[in-house]
Amino acid sequence: MDVADLGLPVDVPSTALFTDQYELTMLRAALKAGTAGRRSVFEVFTRRLPDGRRYGVVAGTGRVLDAVENFRFDADVLRFLREQDIVDEETLDWLAQYRFSGDIWGYPEGEVYFPGSPIMRVEGTFGECVLLETVILSILNHDSAIAAAASRMSSAAGPRPLIEMGARRTHELAAVAAARSAYVGGFATTSDLAAGFRYNIPTVGTSAHAFTLLHDNERDAFRAQVDALGRDTTLLVDTYDVAEAVRTAVEVAGPELGAVRIDSGDLLLVAHRVRQQLDELGATETKIVVTSDLDEYAIASLAAAPVDAYGVGTQLVTGSGHPTASMVYKLVARAESGAEGAPLVPVAKKSSGGKTSVGGRKWAARRLDADGHAEAEVVGTGPVPDALADRQLLVELVKGGEVVAREPLDAARDRHAAARANLPLSATQLSRGEPVIPTEYAHGGSGS
Numbered sequence: 001m002d003v004a005d006l007g008l009p010v011d012v013p014s015t016a017l018f019t020d021q022y023e024l025t026m027l028r029a030a031l032k033a034g035t036a037g038r039r040s041v042f043e044v045f046t047r048r049l050p051d052g053r054r055y056g057v058v059a060g061t062g063r064v065l066d067a068v069e070n071f072r073f074d075a076d077v078l079r080f081l082r083e084q085d086i087v088d089e090e091t092l093d094w095l096a097q098y099r100f101s102g103d104i105w106g107y108p109e110g111e112v113y114f115p116g117s118p119i120m121r122v123e124g125t126f127g128e129c130v131l132l133e134t135v136i137l138s139i140l141n142h143d144s145a146i147a148a149a150a151s152r153m154s155s156a157a158g159p160r161p162l163i164e165m166g167a168r169r170t171h172e173l174a175a176v177a178a179a180r181s182a183y184v185g186g187f188a189t190t191s192d193l194a195a196g197f198r199y200n201i202p203t204v205g206t207s208a209h210a211f212t213l214l215h216d217n218e219r220d221a222f223r224a225q226v227d228a229l230g231r232d233t234t235l236l237v238d239t240y241d242v243a244e245a246v247r248t249a250v251e252v253a254g255p256e257l258g259a260v261r262i263d264s265g266d267l268l269l270v271a272h273r274v275r276q277q278l279d280e281l282g283a284t285e286t287k288i289v290v291t292s293d294l295d296e297y298a299i300a301s302l303a304a305a306p307v308d309a310y311g312v313g314t315q316l317v318t319g320s321g322h323p324t325a326s327m328v329y330k331l332v333a334r335a336e337s338g339a340e341g342a343p344l345v346p347v348a349k350k351s352s353g354g355k356t357s358v359g360g361r362k363w364a365a366r367r368l369d370a371d372g373h374a375e376a377e378v379v380g381t382g383p384v385p386d387a388l389a390d391r392q393l394l395v396e397l398v399k400g401g402e403v404v405a406r407e408p409l410d411a412a413r414d415r416h417a418a419a420r421a422n423l424p425l426s427a428t429q430l431s432r433g434e435p436v437i438p439t440e441y442a443h444g445g446s447g448s
Helices: 021-033 061-069 075-083 089-096 126-130 133-157 172-185 193-199 209-214 218-229 242-253 267-280 296-301 386-391 409-421
Strands: 039-046 103-106 120-125 162-164 234-236 259-262 287-290 309-312 327-335 344-346 362-368 374-381 395-399 439-442
Touching (some): 021 126, 039 126, 039 133, 061 103, 061 133, 061 409, 075 089, 120 133, 126 327, 133 162, 133 172, 133 296, 133 309, 133 327, 162 172, 172 193, 209 234, 242 259, 259 267, 362 386
Parallel strands (some): 259 287, 287 309, 374 439
Antiparallel strands (some): 039 327, 362 374
16 A cells, blocks of 8 residues: 555655755856756765665655655745845745756666666756756665665575564654665565654554663563553563573463563573473463664574564664665766757766766666576667567656656565575575676667
8 A cells, every 4th residue: 555545744844955066056157057947867876885785775756756746945945045045046046946857767766776777767957957867866865775785684584584673773754764665675564653654654663671670670561561562562571581481471461471682692592591481481472572772683693583574773774884875976978959859869977986877877787697696787878679668677667747656665575585586596695795696788779
């Protein structure tokens, strides 16, 4: 179900100042030079994946669509730009009328990507496209980094559910975006109520150590929680002595106790001991949830442990060591003149230090092997080869300034699961390695 169908708040404030000043000064200069109206093509891509990662995950697409729709220069914003003398009156008049009227194509949310993949293509006049650089990159870089970490964690967890609980470890608004991205990457629930309210992600939560410490003893704390939340609640058992807490928990809630949570210690050893104790006490259906600064490697190390669910916070919302996807937004083609219908010509930056880019308006397709698994990311300009025509990756997101591709968040989540399953098995290995499939380039015309 789409969030719009639920009557949830989908509007966001103006995103016009989620930008860098040089985008406005470029616009000012282009207006003065008469080139701001030239048809242009910008593309979002990354030159490399974070060290050791085998694939990337596209996330934040839905938030980009919201941001583009709400990119408006209202009176207060224009007043700020005037008072700070950032642009001149001609540019302010142009900005007052700004509405993106171009087209945006991109990899659908949840899809995987590789170095050089044209993750998003923005087409329109130079003036209207250049202004969107920072807001698009800030969303895609953050959300894709979190989704990639979430994907690795959910792969390591297998069928065991993951709980996103990192709100207290990041900026309050970033926490909501992180919970959304984690859900796309395979997490089942979040502790963040703002994320549940905004995106209809299932929320969970019971108690912290403070609740146990509030009471005179652990039994009183457990009794209060069970009386309020029912026997199916999750009791935190590592405030004092784990074995004693487990015994008390089952005495209070009975064998119908929903779960116990372990938040410290040697999780592998403690989980085995707790499982044995629960079974001996007749609580054979009581589940074990583990938390405590987990990452994908810790989750993988617990694969043989009697654990039923994982709660992940800090490592998730920081991208598990890679908090950005290092995506860039580059002009790759522009009209050879300002005349209507002028053909596109490829353009590309040439520099040392690995910052070169490939010019031309691009398409992308994923070639499959004989078993139906991905074997190469093919990126090209000009006509698409017939053999790849039905394997193209970019979809239309915005047409003539109108969003045409909104979808429920569950669609992106399901798409990611399918895309990851279509990769070679080595994609899920946590050991360091190169991208799981290569990127191949097929050069043709400008694709205008």
